[in-house]
Amino acid sequence: GSFDGIEQEEETEHMIENNFVVEAENVASSIDPKEMRAVILAGFGGLNKLRVTKKTMPEPQHGEVKIRVKACGLNFVDLMVRQGNIDSPPKPPLIPGFECSGIVESIGENTHGFEIGDRVMAFVCYNAWAEVVCTPVDYVYKMPDKMSFQEAAAFSLNYVAAYMMLFEVANLREGMSVLVHSAGGSVGQAVAQLCSSVPNVTVFGIASCSKHVAIRDSVTHIFDRNADYVQEVKKISPEGVDIVLDCLSGEHTGKGLALLKPLGAYVLYGASNMVTGETKSFFSIAKSWWQVEKVNPFKLYEENKVMAGFSLLNLLFKQGGGVRVKTVMDKLLSLYNQGRIKPVVDSLWALEEVKEAMQRIHDRGNVGKLILDIEKSPTPLMANDSTETSEAGEEEEDPEGDNDNKERMPFIQ
Amino acid sequence: GSFDGIEQEEETEHMIENNFVVEAENVASSIDPKEMRAVILAGFGGLNKLRVTKKTMPEPQHGEVKIRVKACGLNFVDLMVRQGNIDSPPKPPLIPGFECSGIVESIGENTHGFEIGDRVMAFVCYNAWAEVVCTPVDYVYKMPDKMSFQEAAAFSLNYVAAYMMLFEVANLREGMSVLVHSAGGSVGQAVAQLCSSVPNVTVFGIASCSKHVAIRDSVTHIFDRNADYVQEVKKISPEGVDIVLDCLSGEHTGKGLALLKPLGAYVLYGASNMVTGETKSFFSIAKSWWQVEKVNPFKLYEENKVMAGFSLLNLLFKQGGGVRVKTVMDKLLSLYNQGRIKPVVDSLWALEEVKEAMQRIHDRGNVGKLILDIEKSPTPLMANDSTETSEAGEEEEDPEGDNDNKERMPFIQ
Numbered sequence: 001g002s003f004d005g006i007e008q009e010e011e012t013e014h015m016i017e018n019n020f021v022v023e024a025e026n027v028a029s030s031i032d033p034k035e036m037r038a039v040i041l042a043g044f045g046g047l048n049k050l051r052v053t054k055k056t057m058p059e060p061q062h063g064e065v066k067i068r069v070k071a072c073g074l075n076f077v078d079l080m081v082r083q084g085n086i087d088s089p090p091k092p093p094l095i096p097g098f099e100c101s102g103i104v105e106s107i108g109e110n111t112h113g114f115e116i117g118d119r120v121m122a123f124v125c126y127n128a129w130a131e132v133v134c135t136p137v138d139y140v141y142k143m144p145d146k147m148s149f150q151e152a153a154a155f156s157l158n159y160v161a162a163y164m165m166l167f168e169v170a171n172l173r174e175g176m177s178v179l180v181h182s183a184g185g186s187v188g189q190a191v192a193q194l195c196s197s198v199p200n201v202t203v204f205g206i207a208s209c210s211k212h213v214a215i216r217d218s219v220t221h222i223f224d225r226n227a228d229y230v231q232e233v234k235k236i237s238p239e240g241v242d243i244v245l246d247c248l249s250g251e252h253t254g255k256g257l258a259l260l261k262p263l264g265a266y267v268l269y270g271a272s273n274m275v276t277g278e279t280k281s282f283f284s285i286a287k288s289w290w291q292v293e294k295v296n297p298f299k300l301y302e303e304n305k306v307m308a309g310f311s312l313l314n315l316l317f318k319q320g321g322g323v324r325v326k327t328v329m330d331k332l333l334s335l336y337n338q339g340r341i342k343p344v345v346d347s348l349w350a351l352e353e354v355k356e357a358m359q360r361i362h363d364r365g366n367v368g369k370l371i372l373d374i375e376k377s378p379t380p381l382m383a384n385d386s387t388e389t390s391e392a393g394e395e396e397e398d399p400e401g402d403n404d405n406k407e408r409m410p411f412i413q
Numbered sequence: 414g415s416f417d418g419i420e421q422e423e424e425t426e427h428m429i430e431n432n433f434v435v436e437a438e439n440v441a442s443s444i445d446p447k448e449m450r451a452v453i454l455a456g457f458g459g460l461n462k463l464r465v466t467k468k469t470m471p472e473p474q475h476g477e478v479k480i481r482v483k484a485c486g487l488n489f490v491d492l493m494v495r496q497g498n499i500d501s502p503p504k505p506p507l508i509p510g511f512e513c514s515g516i517v518e519s520i521g522e523n524t525h526g527f528e529i530g531d532r533v534m535a536f537v538c539y540n541a542w543a544e545v546v547c548t549p550v551d552y553v554y555k556m557p558d559k560m561s562f563q564e565a566a567a568f569s570l571n572y573v574a575a576y577m578m579l580f581e582v583a584n585l586r587e588g589m590s591v592l593v594h595s596a597g598g599s600v601g602q603a604v605a606q607l608c609s610s611v612p613n614v615t616v617f618g619i620a621s622c623s624k625h626v627a628i629r630d631s632v633t634h635i636f637d638r639n640a641d642y643v644q645e646v647k648k649i650s651p652e653g654v655d656i657v658l659d660c661l662s663g664e665h666t667g668k669g670l671a672l673l674k675p676l677g678a679y680v681l682y683g684a685s686n687m688v689t690g691e692t693k694s695f696f697s698i699a700k701s702w703w704q705v706e707k708v709n710p711f712k713l714y715e716e717n718k719v720m721a722g723f724s725l726l727n728l729l730f731k732q733g734g735g736v737r738v739k740t741v742m743d744k745l746l747s748l749y750n751q752g753r754i755k756p757v758v759d760s761l762w763a764l765e766e767v768k769e770a771m772q773r774i775h776d777r778g779n780v781g782k783l784i785l786d787i788e789k790s791p792t793p794l795m796a797n798d799s800t801e802t803s804e805a806g807e808e809e810e811d812p813e814g815d816n817d818n819k820e821r822m823p824f825i826q
Binding site: 087164168169171239249253262263265268269270271292294295296297298299300301302303304305306307308309310311314315319320321324 | 577581662676678683705707708709711714715716717720721722723724728733734737
């Protein structure tokens with residue numbers, strides 16, 4: 001079964017912790033073949049809105065594939081979902097998560113291209129953070145033999161996004177230069193690797209000082225996120241750069257556009273500046289939206305510049321981009337098989353550790369991807385911590401920053 | 414000499430017209446090797462600001478090539494220059510014109526790559542509409558043997574602009590669709606031809622009804638410029654188009670963005686809606702600038718869209734794009750030599766006919782390119798017209814619309 005990890009060597013340790021008696025009970029009862037464990041977001045808000053619980057297992061509909069999940073990807077957008085800071089979010093309670101890897105367990109009617117037992121990775125429109133997911137066959141891709149489930153869960157969203165931004169939106173070619181924010185993040189690392197697949201591309205990466213050693217080899221030049229990067233880039237390349245990839249928005253939009261060479265492209269692919277605290281705040285989002293500097297098309301005309309936005313989730317789930325993404329995935333798997341790209345996994349977390357994992361993304365502590373490893377058992381809590389795995393879904397506000405001292409030690413690769 | 418045309422078969426006819434006695438005198442005196450004929454813009458404003466006069470011939474500086482001009486291209490932007498409706502225009506009097514073809518007559522010091530007698534086409538930062546121009550060697554390109562001077566003068570700006578917009582800004586590929594405004598204009602025809610060099614590209618062209626027969630074969634679907642083209646396109650392609658090329662601006666920016674498929678690109682490459690009448694009007698320009706709808710980057714993010722601006726003149730003359738354009742020109746000349754593209758010349762005009770030629774562009778009467786043919790003699794005026802070739806540069810306002818009945822008959826190819 002998929003709970004071997006919990007039932008193996010760490011079981012004794014878990015039993016020491018009262019909380020994990022609850023987990024163990026879950027495991028025991030989830031032998032019920034109609035039930036599965038899943039992360040539930042009870043309502044929009046802070047980390048305390050998340051818990052692990054049992055849910056009825058889904059069955060594949062017409063055109064869907066049912067996957068026994070091995071690993072799930074955690075992305076910054078999951079924090080925005082948790083806060084309700086996305087466009088028309090579904091009504092909670094919901095199971096978060098947009099990507100996973102696993103094994104095909106069954107197949108819906110009139111669904112072709114996969115067989116039971118296939119190792120696959122998949123996009124899911126929510127519901128990925130569970131032991132079992134069902135998703136349309138168009139969002140499922142066979143994994144290369146040498147790819148691990150953890151790598152696969154780190155692959156889909158970030159590499160497809162990086163590839164499409166660089167090659168379909170911005171038209172990266174030999175000799176160009178790319179500025180990427182959050183260069184240590186999972187998209188940033190995918191961008192750096194894909195840039196190195198093109199001859200003579202210069203990558204300017206922006207990252208916290210603490211990550212500079214870890215990512216030094218993946219980028220050409222590295223700047224601290226508190227530095228005046230516009231000046232720093234211009235010292236090295238007075239004429240600017242060809243491509244700016246921005247996941248922050250706000251003031252960085254104007255700075256990015258200003259840094260472009262003629263015919264250069266600025267691509268906005270996220271708005272992580274919007275996530276500032278733990279509370280849901282439609283107000284602060286609305287404010288961010290309206291405060292962002294709008295751009296006059298004539299300015300782009302006079303300066304020969306390109307401004308683009310890219311949201312892979314919208315492309316996949318709202319705009320029918322499945323076929324186009326399939327083509328991109330084929331190219332990416334070819335690059336993977338050639339050894340030219342390889343996902344960087346920051347750390348593995350049990351479902352029960354999703355709060356700490358989210359906190360790590362929020363604090364930008366990661367280098368590469370955070371993975372929810374379905375078969376991983378939670379790392380023991382510190383002795384005097386008894387609040388972490390509360391399943392009560394209390395409504396009190398619990399700012400993430402307060403959790404720093406109670407953080408579990410994840411399995412860092 | 415370059416005035417053979419005037420001195421040949423039409424000379425007798427010219428002498429009938431009083432105005433052409435003046436022309437003939439110009440010709441006689443311009444045998445002075447230090448002088449040349451040129452179109453002069455005396456000040457910003459209407460057609461009456463233009464006249465043909467004698468100027469001192471320029472000599473090539475360091476890095477420049479001196480060209481005996483055979484033909485010049487006329488573009489919509491020349492109307493905007495005449496009205497002073499461009500960003501930081503030079504102070505008049507000036508010689509308009511940004512492109513020409515001709516024969517290399519001499520070469521500046523330390524200037525390599527060309528020999529006297531070479532047939533060339535060239536970009537010039539103003540000063541093209543004259544018998545002789547000097548321009549930096551980076552803006553000069555050898556003509557293919559089979560290309561005529563008229564074709565060459567129709568080639569440079571329009572094909573380079575069309576190519577860069579389609580392939581460097583917007584990334585046109587097999588199976589895509591393109592909407593182009595002013596499909597009968599010289600850029601529109603270049604766009605249509607370049608689209609046909611890629612398999613399975615659908616071109617939606619917008620043009621006046623009067624041009625539909627002439628351009629029917631160059632586009633896939635054609636709409637009248639007064640039609641609701643958004644609805645018309647959606648009837649054929651409900652999901653929209655991949656690329657919109659807009660030389661109009663104003664309301665068409667929002668319509669163009671709305672018509673894009675996900676990952677589609679809207680490219681603004683002109684603002685001909687700004688030229689509404691004959692009078693210089695900084696006010697109406699400023700108004701147009703501020704009234705144009707600015708675009709929120711988040712909207713592009715949510716919709717997966719690209720908004721770009723393209724100005725080849727700015728790229729060439731303000732942004733150091735010469736080397737990049739040279740690469741594009743090499744590709745275009747290869748396509749020309751393969752017979753895959755061929756400039757469409759609407760009509761040839763003598764320098765003295767520049768007002769009528771401009772009027773034709775203003776009225777959007779052309780299919781393809783208007784050429785100032787240096788060796789062409791003016792077509793005789795209608796008998797009761799005596800104002801057309803006045804060289805006095807009167808300051809009275811003379812709306813172009815009033816000239817309709819006095820138009821000369823150009824040589825239409």
